Amino acid sequence: MNSYVERLLDRISNGKLAEDRRNAMVELQSVVAESNAAQLAFGAMGFPVLMGVLKEERDDVEMVRGALETLVSALTPIDHAKSQKNEVQPALMNTDLLSREADNISLLLSLLAEDDFYVRYYTLQILTALLTNSPNRLQEAILTIPRGITRLMDMLMDREVIRNEALLLLTYLTREAEEIQKIVVFEGAFEKIFSIIKEEGGSDGGVVVQDCLELLNNLLRNNASNQILLRETMGFDPLLLILKLRGVTYSFTQQKTINLLSALETINLLIMGGLEADPGKEANRLTKKTTLVQKKVLDHLLMLGVESQWAPVAVRCSCASDTLSSVCEAPGKIIKLCMFTVYSHFQALRCIGDLICGHPKNLDALGSRILGEGPQEPALNSILRIILRTSSTQEFVAADYVFKNFCEKNADGQAMLASTLIPQPYSMTHAPLEEDVNMSFGSMLLRGLTLSESDGDIETCCRAASVLSHVLKDNIQCKERVLRIELEAPMPSLGGPEPLMHRMVKYLALASSMKNRDGKSSTSGNSYVQPIILKLLVTWLADCPNAVNCFLDSRPHLTYLLELVSNESESVCTRGLGAVILGECVIYNKSPEAGKDAFSVVDTISQKLGLTSYFLKFDEMQKTYIFASASSAQPRKPLTRSTAASMADIEDVDDSYLPEGKVDHPILSSIFDSLFVTLVKSLEADIREKIVEVYSHPKSKVAVVPAELEQKSVETEAEYIKRLKAFVEKQCTEIQDLLGRNAILAEDLAKTGGGSNSQPEQRVGGASDRVQVETIRRDLQETTQQVELLKAEKVKAESEASTYRNLAGKIESDLKSLSDAYNSLEQANFQLENEVKALRSGGPSTFPDVEAIKAEAREEAQKESEAELNDLLVCLGQEQSRVEKLSARLVELGEDVDKLLEGIGDDVGLPEDSEEEDE
Amino acid sequence: MSYAYLFKYIIIGDTGVGKSCLLLQFTDKRFQPVHDLTIGVEFGARMITIDNKPIKLQIWDTAGQESFRSITRSYYRGAAGALLVYDITRRETFNHLASWLEDARQHANANMSIMLIGNKCDLAHRRAVSTEEGEQFAKEHGLIFMEASAKTAQNVEEAFIKTAATIYKKIQDGVFDVSNESYGIKVGYGGIPGPSGGRDGSSAQAGGCCS
DSSP states (O other): OHHHHHHHHHHHHHOSSHHHHHHHHHHHHHHHHHOHHHHHHHHHHHHHHHHHHHHHOTTOHHHHHHHHHHHHHHHSOOOOTTOOTTSOOHHHHHHHHHHHOHHHHHHHHHHTTOSOHHHHHHHHHHHHHHHHHOHHHHHHHHHHSTTHHHHHHHGGGSOHHHHHHHHHHHHHHTTTOHHHHHHHHHTTHHHHHHHHHHHTTGGGSOHHHHHHHHHHHHHHTTOHHHHHHHHHHTOSHHHHHHHOOOSSOOOOOHHHHHHHHHHHHHHHHHHHOOSSOOTTHHHHHHHHHHHHHHTTHHHHHHHHHTGGGSHHHHHHHHHHHHHHHTTTTSOOHHHHHHHHHHHHHHHHHHHHHHHHTTOHHHHHHHHTOEEOSSSOEEHHHHHHHHHHHOSOHHHHHHHHHHHHHHHTTOHHHHHHHHHTOOOOOHHHHTSOGGGGGGSOHHHHHHHHHHHGGGGTOOHHHHHHHHHHHHHHTTOHHHHHHHHTOEEOOSSGGGOSOEEHHHHHHHHHHHHHHHHHHHOSGGGGGGTTHHHHHHHHHHHHHTTOHHHHHHHHTSHHHHHHHHHHHHOTTSOHHHHHHHHHHHHHHHHTOOOOSTTTSHHHHHHHHHHHTOHHHHHHHHHHHHHSHHHHHHHHTTTOOGGGOOOOOHHHHHHHHHHHTSOOOOSSOTTHHHHSOHHHHHHHHHHHHHHHHHHHHHHHSOOOSSOOOHHHHSOOTTOOHHHHHHHHHHHHHHHHHHHHHHHHHHHHHHHHHHHTTOHHHHHHHHHHHHHHHHHHHHHHHHHHHHHHHHHHHHHHHHHHHHHHHHHHHHHHHHHHHHHHHHHHHHHHHHHHHHHHHHHHHHHHHHOGGGHHHHHHHHHHHHHHHHHHHHHHHHHHHHHHHHHHHHHHHHHHHHHHTTOOHHHHHTTHHHHHHHHHHHHHHHO | OOOSEEEEEEEEESTTSSHHHHHHHHHHSOOOSSOOOOOSEEEEEEEEEETTEEEEEEEEEEOOSGGGHHHHHTTTTTOSEEEEEEETTOHHHHHTHHHHHHHHHHHSOTTOEEEEEEEOTTOGGGOOSOHHHHHHHHHHHTOEEEEOOTTTOTTHHHHHHHHHHHHHHHHHTTOSOTTOGGGSEEEOSSSOOOSTTOOOHHHHTOOOSOO
């Protein structure tokens, strides 16, 4: 094989006859396309030959075409069934060899300017092959070639086949390459993408539309600059046009669903914004949300996520979710298709949730939106209907997310929703389902809350409860309002109306009894009913004494709750939340009524459960996956959700439907969001503190007043004794009481692992707390010291900085004065020069003047030097006498004066000399 | 949002001459004394009016560092105007102008209007390049010239607008084929298209950048 390929290559490079060379090329192409060995052989020696053809023989279109086709074949893996996995893939090796030289890529790009269609087409295919196998190398190479990307962009305006190929190529090229993304956008990519999408029929278009949207998403992902550019130039209109559904038939092909999903991802990317930690990012995001809503994206999303749910779709939806739930048994393409469809609703709802989150204007926009053409109704009602009726749990969670975000820090919105919660006559709440279009939000919700009891299915009720908990959250007015709602009993014979809250507790009991009856196996899908109702109660009772009062109005409630908490067959979460509600009955209890006050609740807990095992329920709950994971993602905001590719998300949906025998239903992790977990944790701390306080200070029934023990003056002995006796009796019962409590405590201790174990544990806990406090205090001290130290250092640094600044200022001013001086000197010099010039050119007429000046100058100089000479002479005289004196003294001391003065005489002479020279 | 024309600009010149600051002053009307080094290319946009017509300017601010040269070159061809910036207090930035110009001539379309800007003219006491020298260079190479200060905003508006006016005049004169977007000019939906298609072959080859 080697020699065959070699011979062909030789004919191509050295052949004399054009015809023969062409034939050799054709042969080479066909052999390379078919055999791995030929590909290998070609890779070893073929590239230089073919590159030579591409470089030198541009005019011979047929040769160039042949060379390119051969290259395409050499880079295309041959799909042999028998090829082993660990065998070297010659095609991969060849792409590596070809892409290694940047010159090759530059050469290929230049071929894109050729007129011949096949030349451009093959070239694009080669580039795509290179890009698939070594993307980074090609991305780098293309950036170094001026106009490289420009050429590729031009291909988007080429014939359809070329255009589609170029689109694919650009999609690969822009993946995670910010600079390329920007250049592509600079070259007008947005305009071109949207015009192709429009040409192809928008969301109804084929895979080309999908490619366009993928490219668009690549250009916008984490790229703030490109996002701004899109907003500044095209705006969001063309994007929204894609989401807009035309016609009344909502039959989605798989392609259409994928297209819509891609467009939704685009919106998601725009909401997310760029990657950088720009302080203006939050503001930027809000502007974008505003713009998007102004642009009616909300309408389109509602259309997609809500309205298209109406009648014809309901069928499809339920079919889809049926397949969803059985996905683990029969995976397949059809199921995927159905999942996509459901998923796009789901995704649209998520988008709505993100759009309104923390954005008051958008909240209002959603709150006041009316949907529908025939019978109209508020958008929120439609979303509520999805919650109550959808057969897809995922969709319920997504729609629930909209309400959660709508109610978050939106007291007005909550009040608006709660204001419609007016009890309806029984006949109304049980009207046929179809009539709910005319219902208010509140009636619909109330019906949802009460509907299901007749058929024993409390799923709907639990979903409504979830919505109600959003409406009540942190809003005392709403809580009080809903407390006053009373429901008629299903049958008048069963008694009078009961408060809504009592009905909810009833459902809670119903849910657990149903579970017990059915056994575990069939209820895995429903195991979130109890936690959701419990969440409603926890939210409701929080900070609301009236709600606590209402809850305790019915004596069996407490009993039931205690049973629930101690029931080992309930999930850890259910028991934990039950314990939280019991605790709320203590800490928010303002009731003075005996038997309903905080003391009696605590007593009951300690009698029935034991305080230690009660507290244990909290610990167990905190350790569950849901609480542990939610708390680890504490500062998580809905907006920073990872925008993983939609496909990956769908995989997750898959997983959540696997009945893994987990104790808690997977959707609980979205229902129990981080805010709720935080609430529960703070409640737990309060509960522990309050219960210990209440229990250790029982209300004493007998007031001991010392004065009362004395015999009163008007009292007879008998009366006195009688009174004392009564007093002692009272005290006696109280002592009995206390003994009883003591016994309970001791029993409790024994139950929870022996007296030696748990009580000391508490104390140890206390001790360990103390130790911890001690360490923290020490840490604090150290930190304070450090801060002081740093402060001192800072002051020092600052003072140093200011001295340096001063210094710098001084030096600068020095420099300035120096340069000024220099400037003035130069100026003077310039003037003088000019004068000299003028003087020189002035001619004889100015001569006398010069002579006069010269004479004057000489005179002056003479005078000056004479004066100086005189001064010098005086100095010399003085020096002379001084020397003489010193010499005498030195002689006295026995020094050789002449020798000492030998050198000095010359120095002294010098100034005189120079002086003379000056003269 | 509607505009008669959309012009694409690029800003080029040595690192640290104040390209990003000029853009910020023009788009946001503020000055940032300490600006991060531009990485690659940054984008800004603003609407102006010329001859009573709304004109949208899209401006790409490029990194001046040598290492980004190959990236920034990709932006030359599609630009209708370029602001070539030097720093009047740093002689070497002026000395490098010739190489920038050569780059532009090589990669840009021949009709690109180039505006030479001597930035930081508020720092007159540290001036290292005289106004006359700047003028002389611009004259020799057929550029429009202005000294400006991104700090005081002096001449910043004028620089961008004058460049736009030059481009606008070229469109009126039929130098550009505005239907071809690769020249960095786009006819908007909201505006009246200029005399497009009415270009005469001689002026298309004119080569000079300043009319």
